[in-house]
Amino acid sequence: MKAFLCSCGNRIPLPEFKEEGVEVFYHDALCSPAGIEFITERWRDDEPIMIAGCSPVVGERYFSRFNPIYINIREQGSYLGHGQEKIGDLIRSGVAWLKATKPIEKKVFDVKSTDILIIGSGVAGLEAARLIGRKAILIERRPYLGGTVADLDRLYPEGTPNSHTLMPLINQVVSGGVRFKPDTEIVSIQGRPGDYRVRLRERKGKVVRCDECGRCLEVCPVEVVDHGIKRKAIFRSPSFPPGYLIDFSTCDLCGECVKVCPGEIILDRSWNEYELHCGGIIVATGLNHFDPVQLSEFGYGRLPNVYTHLEFERKLARGEIKPEKVVIVHCAGSRDERYLDYCSGICCLLGLKEAKLIKDRYPETEVYLLYIDIRVRGELEYLYKELRNLGVKFVGGRPAEIIPKDGRLMVKVEDSLSSTLLKIPADAVVLSTGFVPDKKIFDLLPINLDRERFPKAYDWSELSVDGPPHAILFAGSAREPMSVPDSILDARAKAYRLSHLLSLPRIESHHPVSVIDEERCSLCSLCIQNCPYGALQKEEKVRSDPAVCMGCGVCVATCPSGAANLESYETGGLMAAVESLTKEGTILAFLCRWSAYPAADQAYPIGYPESVRIIRVPCSGRVDPQLILKGFELGARAVLIGGCYPEACHYHTGNIKERRRIKLLHALDGIVDPRRLRIEWIGTDEAAKFVRVVEELEKA
Amino acid sequence: MSSHLFFLGCTVPVRGQNYELSARKVAERLGIKLIDEPDFACCGFPVRSSYEDTAFLLAARNLAIAEERGGDIITLCSSCTATLSEVSHRLRTDPDRLKWTNRHLKEIGKKIQHPVSVKHFARFLYDEIGIERIKEKVERPLTQLTIAPHYGCHYLKPSHLFGEDPEIPHTLDELITATGARVVEYEEKKLCCGGAILGIDEDVALTMAHKKLTSVKGEGADGLALICPFCAIMFDDLQRKVDSKFNTNFNLPILYYPQLLGLAFGIPETELGFKFNKVKAKGLLS
Structure with missing residues (x-):
């Protein structure tokens, strides 16, 4: 186990530090090329390291690939003029944390297929298919291409007739080698990024050969109203494939069309089921x-x-x-x-x-x-x-x-x-x-989505670069109601993103994710309800999907059995940090890495009491009651949880969930003094607020 | 013969005797036994906007009494119907509120275990007796009459309790049709009577009543049928006031539905309280 202590060009007075089983290295500028070389020579990816020096807000720019435990002895130590005792405590807490943690595992998803399944052939699906070309498999529930736009007279918002946009797009898709499967539905999808198995069913019946004579139309007895317009169950295609098509959802299989058709019609409502393999999926099912x-x-x-x-x-x-x-x-x-x-x-x-x-x-x-x-x-x-x-x-x-x-x-x-x-x-x-939203598709995808809403949370987690790369992407109005130009731009972005991702031999990610200990898990499912991303799923066991988990740690704080853990922020590591930082009179501050922690970093020109000890957490929602109670047990004067403002949580609602937890703790009569346990929203630039709060706690 | 506790409320026995009389007569003909309960008090509605909890407990007290007597409730006033129904529904679906209520009822030695059901008389006729059975009892079909229905607010709302779409009400239309009278559609069918705002701004209330009466009269209706004493106050008691304010002369008879039904059943009009109607309905009956 290795600990690297950096003096930041002699701006941090480093204490003499010894600990059994830990190799300690001193350096003056770990962030310099020589410093990074210094770490690289000593680093192994199966062993966690600690870097004590500047704030991780700075250090992450240089040291991210080592995934270290960061101990901030600059902004939380020397810059404040705090003494050797506190700096020593901070380093000790880092080492204790280090001993209790394991290195973050690299998540590897082998790309076993580079084909991309596109669900839905509206403008978004068509544009994605056009760019992906021969690797694209385009499926459509209806018997023809074009989605909602094919039903319109003109396009929104500029008002051009759809022959200006839709038809040229269809021509390029059809001539570009895209595998197009009309009258096809999804039965099930299973798998992981780079390797999905999709069961599809395709209607057996169809117009096999059409001379476009239109005699079928004259004899078809079934009249349907299709978005305001009367048509027969057999009708002229508004787009592609050309000729006449059958709407099997209304066709009564009377056979009149077959009798008059000079070409060939198969009247069969049943399905042909088969499986295909793809590496990624673009959901372009549009809107209802x-x-x-x-x-x-x-x-x-x-x-x-x-x-x-x-x-x-x-x-x-x-x-x-x-x-x-x-x-x-x-x-x-x-x-x-x-x-x-x-x-x-x-x-x-x-x-x-x-x-x-x-x-x-x-x-x-x-x-x-x-x-x-x-x-x-x-x-x-x-x-x-x-x-x-x-x-x-x-x-x-x-x-x-x-x-x-x-x-x-x-x-x-x-x-x-x-x-x-x-x-x-x-x-x-x-x-x-x-x-x-088209909720039917939500049930079929191997990801959890809010059933009542457009897939905002999922989509935003893809926009963040600190989570896992997704190989199921939403494009166009399936994501949220969108104009035709916006749908096309969105589809373009998603097509290129997925093509690039699948061009790699394997998809790798190195972010911390939650891990469920099957032995300890009681299957209570509280974590599943609380996960903002649907990363946790219960089949026989509860399992966390590393392709979905964003690493907030809310599940860990929620789990009553101690079965959930977050890589690098394990309960053991955080507990060890609490134990080595807390003394009689300590103000223990758990600060969210996205807002409150950087705010505290900027507080050194104002200054705050030396009794403040900060532990960095991925989200205020990661802080579980046992960490707080442990702090009080060891004599902490006060405990502060600093999170993002409501609606500003990086993980949607981690902060709100923590506030609920703190309220419950406040309600425990005689165990926690509400004045000494506070949760505060502290914005990234609110150093002064952080100082005010800790000073109030110092007097509490 | 089915028997039910008859909840009159405050307004009907004082200002709507014609409603009460005709309802009792009609019920008798249909074999509905209405039991009077002297212990019933205010339904709670009048204090609802100022003291929600007080109103709730007043309603609950009535429900507790009905439960003791082992009967469900039939009401005449739409406001009583809505208040009692809402409280009964809440007590059935919210165990915490039920506990809270019983804590208070204990002080007067009462208790609710299974909140009784509450039905407006007209809805009872529609749901429990049925249009067909009503038609069978009609002896003198009122085919010469054209009647406009007025539903009022609390007969329909909260609609999730009553199961009738307040945007497309139909039960009173059908009940009127059962008497043989012709139902007339009119533009302001869903307009409020104005009674809700009478105590605050009489001008607004009378303007609303005027609008409604104009719309009904415009369609050539012989009368307006209604089922709530507050609505009757607006259209019947205050019709002359509307006339003098707007310089009109509506002379539009306002009938409680049971009065209309009573006529169709061949009950003499003297027994149906017609002398209490402010706008005389004489021409209507000849």
């Missing part, structure tokens, strides 16, 4: 429209001529309706606690687009647009202004109800700017609804 039937005051599904924006656009584009007066209702179900309590982000511009479609075709048509707030971003403001100039009437208000009146519809709405009740007669009402 919120179903406005729930908004009974708006009468969708009950009153004629109340449409969703998609239905309205399709009917208008085909000339099926020519309304003289249209009311577009924004935020239908959105930003409403009863339905969707979030803003879907793109519907404002969709509503504006529909208004533009009407005005382009029928300039005389009167258009009302009812909104809560109009949210148009950047230069798209021009569209809003243009529509005002075209005479679209913007009313700030949400309709109270829509009722039938004299053969038309009547929309009752309060114009909140003038506080007057308007009754607007209309031939058509367009509900600009929000969007919900």
Whole structure:
């Protein structure tokens, strides 16, 4: 075991330090090329080391590849003018920690397949497939390519017809050697990055050879309404493959089309199941429209001529309706606690687009647009202004109800700017609804996702570079509602990211992750509920997935059996540090590495009491009660937990979970004095706040 | 014959005798035994906006009495219905609130174990008697009448307890249709009667009543049928006040639904409390 002590160019007076079983090395500038060489010569990857010197906030720039235990004797020692005793304590705590820890294991995922499965063939899936080319396997639930965009008249937000964007994209995908599988669904996905086994099922029935004569269309008895437009169960493809296609979800297998077809049709609703192997997955399943039937005051599904924006656009584009007066209702179900309590982000511009479609075709048509707030971003403001100039009437208000009146519809709405009740007669009402994630896919992916939301937490963990690299990526509106240009950019980024990752022979990562001791685990599953990433899963045993775990340590603090541990921040190591740092009168501070710890680093010009002893933790949520109680048992005057502000936690809610824990500890009458145990939110630059809090604790 | 505890509340016996009389008559014809319980007191609704807990305990006390007597509750007033139903539901689903309630009820020697169910008279007719059985009892179908329904607020809300979509109410429509009368749709069907704000701002309350009456009259209705004493105060008791404020002359008869049903059952109008109706309904009955 090796401890490296750095004097930082003689700015830190290093004590003479001896400890049995530990080789101690002294250096004046470990961060210099010579210093790094000095460590490299002595470092082995199966043995943890300690580096005492500057703050890890600085040291991590130089020493990350050694994954050391950092002991900060500069910002927490010499810079403060604190004496040799404290510096000695700090070094001793580091060595005690070192003895109780193991080196962080390198996570290696062999890349066994470089193929990439793309789920969904909307613009995002198509763009990803175009870039990945021959390595791409593109599957689509429907029998044709194009996703939601294939159903639209024009694209959002700039308004070009989809023939400008979608068709050229499809041409490149089809000619670029992408393996395209229409009418195909996922049965199951298993595996790890670089090595996924996917079971798929493909419809056996299909139009094998089509002369595009259209006779099938004449004889098909099944009429379906597809987003506002009537069609048969056999229908002309709006994109690719060309010719006529069968919608087996509505086809009644009567066989009339087969009788008249000069080509070949197989009528078979059953599936052909098979397995394929891939190294990574791009989820591009797009979005689902919120179903406005729930908004009974708006009468969708009950009153004629109340449409969703998609239905309205399709009917208008085909000339099926020519309304003289249209009311577009924004935020239908959105930003409403009863339905969707979030803003879907793109519907404002969709509503504006529909208004533009009407005005382009029928300039005389009167258009009302009812909104809560109009949210148009950047230069798209021009569209809003243009529509005002075209005479679209913007009313700030949400309709109270829509009722039938004299053969038309009547929309009752309060114009909140003038506080007057308007009754607007209309031939058509367009509900600009929000969007919900495609939850079906969430159940099939081998990762845990919040079922009610878009996969934000998962996606953000991929954006952080301190976690594991992900080989399942969300692109386009599957991630969050997105415009066509944003979907394309997103898909491009995800395609390149995954292609690069799978071009390596193996995917490696060296971040600390949680480990579950199967012997100790009682299968209580508390850790599973508390993990913000769904890294923990229970099959027969509870297991932590190193391809998902971000290393916050919340599970460790949650586990009542001591079965969960976090590499490099094991309970044993932290406990050893507490034991060697705490004396009668110590103020023990557990500080989150992301905010409170760097704040304390900057506090030396102000100064704070020498009794303060800081332990760095990955997240305030890692601090379990036994560490706190141990501190008090050893005579600590006070214990401080410093975390990020709410909503600013690097691991989403670790800080909030810790606050809950501290409240419970406060409730333990007579065991903990609430004045001496505090949790504080301390921002990265709030050195002064840190000082104020520890000074208050010094007096507590 | 099914028997139920009859919860009258404060307003009906004082300002809605026509409602009470007609409901008792109609119930008799339908074989519903309504048992009077002298121990019932205020439902709790009037103090709800100032003292939530007090209102809750007042309601709970009534529920405890009903449980002792071993019967469920039928109400006439929509506010009583909502208050008692909500409390009963909460006690059924929130064990902590039940414990809290029983701690207080203990002081007056009462206890709740299985909160009784509470139903509005009209909803009881619709759910338990059924439109078909009502139709069977109709002796004099009111085919010459066109009636506008007014649901009011607490008959429908909280809707998760009553199971009727407050945006598309239908039960009162169907109950009126059962009498043979024609139901008229009108624009302000879902508008509040204004009673809720009467004590604070009479102008607003009367303006709302005026709006509603205008809408009903505009569709050529012979009368407005309702099921809540507060709504009747707004439309019947205060109709002349509305008339003088807005310089109108509505002369629109306001009927409690059981009065309408009683007529269809062939019960003499003298027994249905028509003399208590402020806007005389004479023309209606000829």
